[in-house]
Amino acid sequence: MDVTQQTGHEQTALWNGRAGHAWVEAQEFLDQMFKPFEGLLVEAVSAGSGSRVLDVGCGTGSTTLAVARLLGTKGRCTGIDISDPMIAAARVRAERESTPTNFIRADAQTHAFEPASFDMIISRFGVMFFDDPVRAFANLRRAARDDAELRFIAWRSAAENPFMTTAERAAAPLLPNLPARRPDAPGQFAFADQRRVTPILEESGWAGIDIRPIDIACTLPEKALVRYLTSLGPVGLILQEADDRTRTQVVETVRAAFDPYVHRAEVRFTTACWMVSARAR
Numbered sequence: 001m002d003v004t005q006q007t008g009h010e011q012t013a014l015w016n017g018r019a020g021h022a023w024v025e026a027q028e029f030l031d032q033m034f035k036p037f038e039g040l041l042v043e044a045v046s047a048g049s050g051s052r053v054l055d056v057g058c059g060t061g062s063t064t065l066a067v068a069r070l071l072g073t074k075g076r077c078t079g080i081d082i083s084d085p086m087i088a089a090a091r092v093r094a095e096r097e098s099t100p101t102n103f104i105r106a107d108a109q110t111h112a113f114e115p116a117s118f119d120m121i122i123s124r125f126g127v128m129f130f131d132d133p134v135r136a137f138a139n140l141r142r143a144a145r146d147d148a149e150l151r152f153i154a155w156r157s158a159a160e161n162p163f164m165t166t167a168e169r170a171a172a173p174l175l176p177n178l179p180a181r182r183p184d185a186p187g188q189f190a191f192a193d194q195r196r197v198t199p200i201l202e203e204s205g206w207a208g209i210d211i212r213p214i215d216i217a218c219t220l221p222e223k224a225l226v227r228y229l230t231s232l233g234p235v236g237l238i239l240q241e242a243d244d245r246t247r248t249q250v251v252e253t254v255r256a257a258f259d260p261y262v263h264r265a266e267v268r269f270t271t272a273c274w275m276v277s278a279r280a281r
């Protein structure tokens with residue numbers, strides 16, 4: 001899905017550089033791939049009573065816009081993201097479909113939100129990249145009114161998400177510089193261990209913490225698969241700078257490793273995630 005685990009400034013550089021641009025270019029198929037998660041968050045907003053919603057790490061804005069459409073004139077959804085290219089893409093989409101939203105280009109960990117200005121805070125895979133998660137969730141807590149709901153989706157472990165790590169397993173022998181995943185470091189699988197997530201939320205002012213496993217079937221068009229593996233994730237990032245020979249070898253090897261997931265024109269896989277919810281105490 002995304003990037004190697006790195007720390008604060010590196011994350012900023014990454015999402016404003018290669019990873020951010022790759023996500024913008026892949027926006028259409030990534031949105032299709034992650035649509036079921038968007039549905040779950042929209043349902044949660046619909047079931048709640050809040051009308052001022054914040055989408056953290058909103059990326060190119062698919063979830064923000066889906067919630068904004070649901071709220072209509074009765075509320076407003078604000079998206080915040082650290083990535084310039086992704087926020088720019090989100091603003092273009094909002095303008096194109098004339099959906100009123102507010103997109104902020106800032107670090108959610110430190111941004112000076114107006115206190116108590118949100119009834120609900122959501123995120124689809126956007127809260128695992130903070131170098132200081134307690135500080136980040138405390139900042140989000142200040143932005144939330146008392147009793148506001150926090151609801152986010154994060155990945156369970158790499159071992160439970162073999163599709164997400166197929167490329168790096170297959171490419172490892174060909175790419176000696178492929179960085180190893182570091183458990184708990186900022187990155188895709190930073191919240192894989194739920195025993196780590198609960199104290200982070202407790203320490204930052206959230207209560208009633210509920211962490212449930214969700215296993216969600218996802219698809220992407222087979223014709224997007226090579227683009228997926230050559231532009232996203234640790235392998236995609238390295239390939240952006242690889243020489244032609246290495247690139248050809250890796251693409252061939254990695255594409256073959258995805259064969260078990262390919263069903264004619266469609267790639268199918270099941271994701272293992274957490275649905276996390278909490279209340280501002």
Ligand SMILES: C[S@@+](CC[C@H](N)C(=O)[O-])C[C@H]1O[C@@H](n2cnc3c(N)ncnc32)[C@H](O)[C@@H]1O
Pocket residue numbers: 002011015034056057058059060061062063080081082083086106107108109123124125126127129130
């Ligand atoms: C895996 S992408 C998910 C994007 C979007 N939520 C989606 O589902 O399409 C993670 C997003 O988190 C953003 N992000 C990472 N660190 C952040 C931070 N400290 N503050 C705000 N956004 C951040 C990245 O720029 C990126 O857009």
